[in-house]
Amino acid sequence: MDKTEFEHPYVTVDVLIFSIRNKQLSTLLIRRSxxxxxGSFAxxxxxxxxxxxxxxxxxxxxxxxxxxxNLYLEQLYSFGDLDRDPRGRVVSVAYLALVPQDNAIDVDDGKHVIKWFPVKTLPPLAFDxxxxxxxxxxxIKSKLGYSNIAANLLPEKFRLTELQQIYEMVLGRPLDKRNFRKKMASLNLLEPLDELLSVGQHRPAQLYRFREKGLIIFN
Structure with missing residues (x-):
């Protein structure tokens, strides 16, 4: 086959990095130079x-x-609309990465401004x-319902209240405390630790961790 006979599209990867910042699901964006x-974020x-x-x-x-x-990383989807990039025929393979909220960092490489934005208040964005x-x-919302993906947004040890808050911040709605804890117990995803954490004037709360941090799918 003569490879010069066919035109070839360019292939890019776009990596969506998500974490919890200031109690909101946020994504890391870079200002294009x-x-x-x-000047737009991307x-x-x-x-x-x-x-x-x-x-x-x-x-x-x-x-x-x-x-x-070593972050959670999965291939999300391919985006290939004909007019998505004014430079020419460019196909993007998007990836989804999750950063635990205690590991999310701000970065400035000296050439671009890199910043976390809440997904509910995004700036004008480049391309699609x-x-x-x-x-x-x-x-992410969908996977909360059938997997342990929330483990990748939390520190290794956490309170049940913190776990519920992750669900609420991602889903954008409050959850009933009793029903949430009953559901978590039935899934047997969590391991109680012999550790307590005091927060403010409240009674010390037990700490937990996920039994497995690798992706587990359940019904």
Whole structure:
């Protein structure tokens, strides 16, 4: 086959990095320093190099933004509308990464402004990135209902109240405390620890951790 006979689209990876910041589900965005969309915020990403897989490209982007590579990472979806990039035919493979709230950091590499934004108050975005973020948020919400994905937004040890708050911040609605705890107990995802944590004037609360941090799917 003559490879020069066919035109080839460019392939990029866009890595949506989410965490809990100031009690809100937030995503890390970077201000573009070049055209197109110079000055607008965008999802961190880059073109896939000839000598790397998609997963390696996504991990490279995460590393460049100052976060460790052992984060929760999954391939989200491919976005390939014909007019999504004014530079030409560009297909983006989006990835979803989650950072525990105690590990989320601010980064400034000296060339771009990198900032966390609550998903409910995003700035004007480059390309089709608002669409991609919306898709990613819906994926997280959905996975809360059938997996232990919340483990990747929490520190290793936490109170049940903190776990419920994660669900409420992501879903955007309050949950009944009694029903939530009953549901968590029935799933057997949590391991109680022989540790208590005092917060303010409240009675010390027991700490828990997830039995498994790797993704577990349940009905």
């Amino acid at each position: 070049d055209d197109p969309f110079k 999802i961190p990403g880059g073109f896939v190099q000839m000598n790397e897989t998609l997963d390696k490209a996504a991990k490279r982007v995460i590393d460049q933004k100052g976060h460790q590579n 990135h608002e669409k991609i973020i919306t898709y990613a948020v819906e994926r």
